[in-house]
Amino acid sequence: MALTVVGSIAFDAVRTPFGERERMLGGAAVHFSLAASFFTEVRPVGPVGDDFGGEQFELLEARGIATEDIERVAGGQSFFWRGHYDFDLNVAHTDDTQLGVFGEFEPKLSDAAKSADTLFLANIQPDLQRQVRAQCPAGFSGLDSMNLWIETAKDSLTAAIEEVDCLVVNDAEIRMLTGESNLARAARAVMEMGPQAVVAKRGEYGAALFTGTGAEDQSFFALPGFPLEDVRDPTGAGDSFAGGFFGYLDGSGGDLDEANLRRAMGYGTVLASFNVEEFGTERVSRLQREEIDERFEALRGMTQFEGVPAPRG
Ligand code: AMP
Numbered sequence: 001m002a003l004t005v006v007g008s009i010a011f012d013a014v015r016t017p018f019g020e021r022e023r024m025l026g027g028a029a030v031h032f033s034l035a036a037s038f039f040t041e042v043r044p045v046g047p048v049g050d051d052f053g054g055e056q057f058e059l060l061e062a063r064g065i066a067t068e069d070i071e072r073v074a075g076g077q078s079f080f081w082r083g084h085y086d087f088d089l090n091v092a093h094t095d096d097t098q099l100g101v102f103g104e105f106e107p108k109l110s111d112a113a114k115s116a117d118t119l120f121l122a123n124i125q126p127d128l129q130r131q132v133r134a135q136c137p138a139g140f141s142g143l144d145s146m147n148l149w150i151e152t153a154k155d156s157l158t159a160a161i162e163e164v165d166c167l168v169v170n171d172a173e174i175r176m177l178t179g180e181s182n183l184a185r186a187a188r189a190v191m192e193m194g195p196q197a198v199v200a201k202r203g204e205y206g207a208a209l210f211t212g213t214g215a216e217d218q219s220f221f222a223l224p225g226f227p228l229e230d231v232r233d234p235t236g237a238g239d240s241f242a243g244g245f246f247g248y249l250d251g252s253g254g255d256l257d258e259a260n261l262r263r264a265m266g267y268g269t270v271l272a273s274f275n276v277e278e279f280g281t282e283r284v285s286r287l288q289r290e291e292i293d294e295r296f297e298a299l300r301g302m303t304q305f306e307g308v309p310a311p312r313g
Contacts (some may be wrong), residue, residue: 002041003250004113006132007030007144007239008102009046009070009120010079012280018232019247024280025056025078028122028144030239031236034284035121035243035271037063039251043113045069045132046124047101056105057286059223069160070112076101085141089234089276090203097148104129109135118142118250121164122239125149126157133163140254142166142246143195144238150176168242171200176277184220188213197261199245199268201238204231209265211258219258223265224298226273233279237272244271270295 010027014020029044036042043066044138048056049071060067065217075101083092105128119138121129123146133141140191141164149157150173156178161167167190171183180186186200186208198210252260270292277283 001254002245003036003118003119004043004045004116004136005032005043005120005122007032007124007126008079009044009048010081012235013082014233014235015084016233021279025059026236026280028239031034032066032120032122032243033065033241034063034119034281036247037065038289039247043069045107045109045113047073047105048095049070049078049101050074052078069110073101083103085234089181089231090128094196107132117254118246120242126153126160131162142167142168145175147173164196165195166261167195171202174200201241206269207241207265209261221262221265223269226269226295231276234276237276241272244268266296266299269299
């Protein structure tokens with residue numbers, strides 16, 4: 001199986017209470033691809049400037065990521081994001097966003113990118129997400145977005161959401177998008193737009209999965225964030241979650257039954273947890289598959305509830 005992803009490919013400047021980096025590899029499609037690379041063949045699509053060099057390509061290729069659809073624009077500047085977090089690491093404050101070469105990007109997917117089984121439209125301008133969707137009819141597709149696009153490009157974002165199977169966004173963004181303060185109602189409102197599944201990311205509190213809208217097929221599942229004592233930089237946690245989730249689903253043959261969706265939630269949670277342990281891509285770029293499986297088992301152990309005997313008396 002194979003997975004195509006479009007989304008920002010970036011340099012990030014990030015400050016948290018635990019340190020800062022002035023320029024590091026980042027971007028939604030980068031964090032997504034690194035996480036998904038543990039499970040399947042992943043191909044990011046997008047432009048970079050000539051500030052994006054051998055070092056960045058090598059980091060991606062070392063994880064087996066196919067980089068042929070990353071287009072280098074001579075004389076251009078890569079997407080740049082500057083942000084900071086105060087003591088509440090769940091809230092990212094954006095200080096600067098420069099689209100750079102994304103501003104003029106007209107995606108033309110290679111045959112390999114077009115024929116992927118799974119497509120993920122990671123965070124980027126929704127018109128671009130739609131242009132990529134139009135070229136890639138993948139059987140299973142997902143989408144992420146953020147408050148900036150809900151505020152500035154809502155119609156286009158709504159049209160993009162209508163064209164995918166699964167929406168993966170922050171809980172606050174689902175509320176903002178639908179105008180519903182109750183998360184279950186907001187998820188249902190999204191599913192009435194088209195997607196059959198909604199994943200609400202809740203930062204350190206984990207993620208919730210909603211499927212089905214009818215009395216018979218409605219289902220809910222949630223996992224906490226993996227408990228960590230050292231969190232340094234939450235940037236890319238949501239993208240790493242999505243990479244683990246969609247990467248696992250694609251790599252396991254695209255099986256979308258409830259059990260496999262729940263496993264995918266587990267892998268998403270685990271990949272996000274590794275991502276936040278260090279800045280940017282530092283931790284995930286040297287992660288080993290065995291570490292993922294070990295943490296997945298630990299998470300499975302700590303979230304068992306069905307096996308707990310019914311209350312006495
Ligand atoms: P996350 O922390 O998972 O929500 O994603 C953080 C990543 O999103 C960073 O690496 C940024 O480069 C990227 N990013 C920030 N703002 C935007 C934006 N407006 N569009 C696309 N990507 C963005």
